[in-house]
Amino acid sequence: MNDFLTSTGLQALSVQGFGPLLLQGTWMTLQLAFLSLGLSLLLGLIGASAKLSSLRLLRIPATLYTTLIRSVPDLVLILLIFYTLQLWLNDLTELLGWDYVEINPFMAGVITLGFIYGAYFTENFRAAILSVPHGQLEAATAYGLSRVQRFQLVLFPQLMRFALPGLGNNWLVLLKSTALVSIIGLSDLVKAAQNAGKTTNEPLYFLLFAGLVYLLITTLSNRLFKVLERRYNTGIKGLAS
Structure with missing residues (x-):
């Protein structure tokens, strides 16, 4: 149990240490996606x-x-x-x-x-x-x-x-x-996770972190599209609910 807590604590610290890099990569991904x-x-x-x-x-x-x-x-x-x-x-x-x-x-x-x-x-x-x-x-x-x-x-x-x-x-x-697009030199979320994983020798951990960020974005996107579908289906029986 102590080993597990120690490992978890070290991983948390590693995320904190690479937090700015991952945040910058996430922001780059969002800008790229929306534009x-x-x-x-x-x-x-x-x-x-x-x-x-x-x-x-x-x-x-x-x-x-x-x-x-x-x-x-x-x-x-x-x-x-x-x-x-x-x-x-x-x-x-x-x-x-x-x-x-x-x-x-x-x-x-x-x-x-x-x-x-x-x-x-x-x-x-x-x-x-x-x-x-x-x-x-x-x-x-x-x-x-x-x-x-x-x-x-x-x-x-x-x-x-x-x-x-x-x-x-x-x-x-x-x-x-x-x-x-990371293959053409853009420092997106995946590239940031890969760099952090190489530095800490924990590539799986940071790639899982990147996957969770993508999951969060897609979940919020699905909710937004549900709202838009209800908006444009207003007055259509059986579709606006």
Whole structure:
């Protein structure tokens, strides 16, 4: 029992010693996740609009985008996009005679994850838009609502009702995928846990700690999405409860 208490006390001290590092890694993970989510939502709305467009000039590139991104593993895409961006930047600086510029790992992570999950959100929004009865949009047009008003007052509230379950799932996958960006030099929560584990020779302990932090974030996220689902299902019998 004494050995167990001593071991537990040492572990607590080790967490305290690496608390700032783990806290900084957690904050980095949250920033990366939320900014990537914002970019993904924007690309998702644009991509869904393009895929539903009657113009082939918009529809074909959007289809190629979603097909390619969803067919290649995230890790491969992260490495490919990161190093491709760096090569393009190197060529540009060489052409213009500028000094070498290295891509910031954080911005690279946001762009990469946003670009990847934008494809998943595109399909999510596309399916949600198709689920909204077209007659309601026609009625809104007949009432003289502008395109912006139709989107704000008729389309968006209803598509969110259909899209939220998928958005919640994609958000959780995106959050966990932030752990992959440590391979491009970003000091996220997983990287911080790995560094602490190597220093103390207790990698399992710190990785379990990181897992608990992810569990806490996903639990809070699930609660938030439940609230949003109740909000957008207001007035729908059997769904708002």
